[in-house]
Amino acid sequence: MARITASVYTSHVPAIGAAIDLGKTKEPYWKKVFDGYEFSRKWLKQNKPDVIFLVYNDHATAFSLDLIPTFAIGTGAQFLPADEGWGPRPVPKVIGHPELAAHIAQSVIQQDFDLTIVNKMDVDHGLTVPLSLMCGEPKKWPCPVIPFAVNVVQYPVPSGARCFALGQAIRKAIESYDEPLNVQIWGTGGMSHQLQGARAGLINADWDNAFLDRLIADPKKLSKMPHIEYVREAGSEGIELVMWLIARGAMSDIAGGPAPKVLHRFFHVPASNTAVGHLILENMVR
Ligand code: DHB
Ligand code: FE
Numbered sequence: 001m002a003r004i005t006a007s008v009y010t011s012h013v014p015a016i017g018a019a020i021d022l023g024k025t026k027e028p029y030w031k032k033v034f035d036g037y038e039f040s041r042k043w044l045k046q047n048k049p050d051v052i053f054l055v056y057n058d059h060a061t062a063f064s065l066d067l068i069p070t071f072a073i074g075t076g077a078q079f080l081p082a083d084e085g086w087g088p089r090p091v092p093k094v095i096g097h098p099e100l101a102a103h104i105a106q107s108v109i110q111q112d113f114d115l116t117i118v119n120k121m122d123v124d125h126g127l128t129v130p131l132s133l134m135c136g137e138p139k140k141w142p143c144p145v146i147p148f149a150v151n152v153v154q155y156p157v158p159s160g161a162r163c164f165a166l167g168q169a170i171r172k173a174i175e176s177y178d179e180p181l182n183v184q185i186w187g188t189g190g191m192s193h194q195l196q197g198a199r200a201g202l203i204n205a206d207w208d209n210a211f212l213d214r215l216i217a218d219p220k221k222l223s224k225m226p227h228i229e230y231v232r233e234a235g236s237e238g239i240e241l242v243m244w245l246i247a248r249g250a251m252s253d254i255a256g257g258p259a260p261k262v263l264h265r266f267f268h269v270p271a272s273n274t275a276v277g278h279l280i281l282e283n284m285v286r
Pocket of ligand 2: 012059126189190237240
């Protein structure tokens with residue numbers, strides 16, 4: 001059977017992608033960000049998964065106001081980096097895993113979560129920047145990736161509780177796949193940031209760090225936090241953090257297993273307009 005070996009959480013700031021693509025990672029401003037991922041890049045090389053299930057949000061790139069799926073699973077064989085206005089990022093195309101993705105769609109929909117199935121879409125910084133942060137600049141990404149897009153851009157967006165329950169359904173789906181695959185689940189986006197309006201530039205480091213503490217130690221209670229608290233405390237784009245609850249809900253302790261091991265924790269401000277947060281949690285059930 002397939003199993004989830006670890007969950008990874010990270011912000012997806014687009015300027016991080018630009019810093020990599022333009023060779024600026026050694027500049028003092030950016031070095032502090034990339035140093036926080038040095039452990040993670042080594043760890044991923046040594047603990048290469050067979051598949052990454054990558055929870056992210058599309059920023060009106062593949063989808064638009066014409067079509068707003070709440071939860072969309074990428075079942076295609078490949079996904080191209082999107083043109084976000086400056087041309088597509090010069091990163092490898094993303095190879096999917098149609099068989100596992102179709103199995104997860106079947107299982108999760110039968111567990112009463114109505115996913116949208118997407119066979120063709122481009123992927124924006126929400127997906128490519130986490131891959132770049134964790135993998136560096138390889139010619140090919142290290143393994144197939146199943147993109148899982150969550151609407152956190154246009155209200156109504158799903159609640160933290162819904163995301164947490166969905167993570168549990170995804171774990172069951174993966175664990176019922178009849179092949180011994182090592183699967184990682186990544187939750188991306190966040191942390192505090194607001195890109196527009198009177199509070200543009202808002203960062204709330206205390207709140208972000210408390211979110212990391214609670215995500216590790218008491219995610220069930222954290223999942224009950226209402227949207228308004230994310231928006232008030234972490235800014236309008238802080239709502240991206242509900243996606244981290246999908247990855248956290250997929251860990252074994254939520255189904256009665258032992259607590260995950262915190263392998264790495266990093267927090268840094270500033271990076272563009274966003275607080276960068278990052279965690280790696282290892283599943284202790286094998
Ligand atoms: C920034 C952060 C985001 O999450 C995003 O989608 C766009 C911009 C920023 O910090 O500039
Ligand atoms: Fe974003």
